[in-house]
Amino acid sequence: MMESQALDFPKIDAVLRANGTGEVTINGTSHAIQAEDEAAVLSQALRLITETAAQLGRPVRASTTDPDGQGLIVVSPDGIVSEAAPAKPSARRQQDPAPAIPAPAQQAPAVATPAAKETPAPVAPGVKETLEPAAPVTFSEAVNRVQEPSTAAAAPEPVTRRSLKETSFLVSAPVLEPATRGWRGTLTRLGFRMEPSPDELAEREDIRTVSQHWPGPRTVAVVNRKGGANKTPTVVMLSAILARYSGAATVAWDNNESQGTLGWRTEQGSHDNSVLDLIDSSQTLLSPSTNAAEIARFVHHQTSDKFDVLRSDENEEGDHEVTAEEVDIAHQVLTRYYRLIVMDSGNTARSANWRRMIHHTNQLVVPVTAIEDRAEAARLTLQTLESRGGHAAELARNAVVIVSESTDAKRSMSGDALKRAKDEAGRIANGFAPHVRAVVRIPYDPALVNGPIRYDALQPATQRAWLAAAAAVAKGF
Template sequence: MGTPPNEVLAFPNIRAIVRDNGTAEVIVAGNSRVVPAGDTVQELRTNALALIVGEAQTLQRPVRVRIEDPDGQGELIVHPDNKIESVSYDPNQSRRRAEAPETTPKTVAPAIIETVPVPATEPVVTPVEPAPVAVAETAATVPAPATPEPQTALVAEEAAPTRRSLKETSFLVSAPVLEPATQGWRGTLTRFGFRMDPSAEELSEREDVRTVSQHWPGPRTIAVVNRKGGANKTPTVVMLSAILARYSGAATVAWDNNESQGTLGWRTEKGAHDRSVLDLIDSSTELLSPSTNAAEIAKFVHHQTSDKFDVLRSDENEEGDHEVTAEEVDIAHQVLTRYYRLVVMDSGNTARAANWRRMIDHTNQLVVPVTAIEDRAEAARLTLQTLESRGGHDAELARNAVVIVSESTDAKRSMSGDALKRAKDEAQRIADGFEPFVRAVVRIPYDPALVNGPIRYEALQPATRRAWLTAAAAVATGF
């Protein structure tokens, strides 16, 4: 039998500290040991546990370890044979959700418990004494039990039992099975063989993944709009397209519906051709023919090899002598919804343009991106106000809109602590201002991978990817 958990020595004092900046250390008796780097916080936890197992092997006995990381803190017992016991775990208060009760008690029993067999014994039967006859003195004060009625007639009159229909029962289990934790220390312990329930944060992420992974009947069109340039429209189009395409597997196209020349083609991967929306419109008769193969659309779009969606570029004619008309928007939309289940439309800055207004007519879900700068926020408000004032379908889109507030990049470049705080406070102020007027508001942290050059989902920081997943789930909820 191994050492009972309460007898494991607390010497030497061992702490494992994992930070959300990608570093970790194991401190043994005051001496710090750097944990090998990992791509994720989860890998850092695993590497830290490997160092602690080595310490236990050196001492040839189990050791107590105090763990601290962004998710919480607790205590483990680590054995030389890689056996891990969870003694306690307390999530950080800031990471708990008020609406979701904590699924793991603050102190949990050790995960490994040895049981002692109990020898079988003969059951002891205590004879039942007959009830004593009431004496005369108590008969006057204790009511006599009612005399039972004869049961023979009742049994005879009782209706024969009826059988339930087989249609009224099933052997299938309808409740979903909760999969064990995969993140945090709980996920680490699960990989070591101890099944741990997921945290509230992990459950929330799983729900967002489920939402964006669903398929819906018929095609859906998302319009990303803000009449002010530099409001993050193009990065929003790319990120929503990438997440929805990756998780749902639905054929997805990002369409640059700028009235002249847009920038979506500059921020995405270019294919082996130079075709744009005008080429697609010119070939619309062929593309809409029942005899045309679905693969023919590849001649006109630019596939994003890692993020699994296609891009339909705007006209890049250097003379810029063509503006897309409302009729051309109708034609292009008809072609795209034949080949794709999801169309995400980038837009120009003119809400009065014919192609902008016709885009709104085809839209199922409106998304309004805004960087946390006053003029961008004001332009977003005016865009929503314009749609609301038109009434009908336009007003319904405005009321059901999703506003995505991104932190300003200007403050991040200075790396000043005060500037960072001001940027976060301004983003929160703008988000709070939109909250009463739209269906959902999502904040996105600053990420240098979104500032310049081609945008790739995998290049983003984990916190940024998580925020964009929340935004995509808010958008998909409107489908």
């Protein structure tokens, strides 16, 4: 009833920011808000909207925008808040038959863009796609409300004898937790139980995907024959997210045929051992009497991101190239101590260690920056694997391509240049989409450009994009 009385006039837009500021715009008049936290900003915003409803003597609609997305609420003159129900199609549209759409011969995978609003986010399993609006309540009711027994109880059905095997008291449907983020989350904490937004549901589903355990070890190979394609940051980010959420023992292995850079972008332990030292000690490490803690002598633990790094040989002479047999030995050792191996690689798809890495790979990841020569190198890498047939071709078809925006110094770029950079990333992502299982875009983040890479140093939008990328990879396990 309250929602049916709410009109589109006046036009009210409310913005809630994570830094404790906000803004309520009523028919073009802006009211800036600054407070200690999100809850205080929301309280002031609701006060302004409620005063407007009281002046009009009827409920009003307000569009909400926060870091989690957009929504629509209805506020009454008494301060009662409810979530507006989705718009229903007109009767004429309901009567029109749906046009027949011929199925395409092959459906291209969608390009995952976690920050985009135009693409509907996936809905968690067991959750209806159209959520019922939360029941309107006041602040006092939200705090003091007591569940009343129903007065209109249905007449009990006659009891018939059934087998105990056909009876279960377990609830099979998952309970949907209320919103925790943005306007919806703040309203939930104030006592207005709100359903999570589609964006929050999508994030929960990605977290569930990367948190799963799978039978047996899995090996991920990160490949692109062109240097500067973001291979090493991709290895670090995937390792960090999968280790953090799944809790699985994870190692990032620099499988460069000579000297790689993974050790330069990660923490170093109390030793300088590399893959060659691990290979030399393989018999001891594979002995049944050796305990799991001994692997720490050869890998470098990442204290905040919870994964280990197996560095490539850093011999100053650089006179050793890893062989296919050495890859087999190192892989055998690592699969005894780890459930997940993420392999960095060199730029030579013809080298023996590169080809042997592909033999052990379960999921292929092809990173590329939004520069045409990196994209072309990625295409040729996939083409090479596809032409080899068998397992290599299957990896290419089920690959995950991760397109990162250019790592150029963006602070000096104009608005037009930034738009061109984003457009180029979109063009490259769309170009790969028909040929692989998934494509994910990653926004530019200065924390990925230089120095050690740590997940906590990334901007929230970048963390969200990498979570989507890790979920796409984990679906291939």
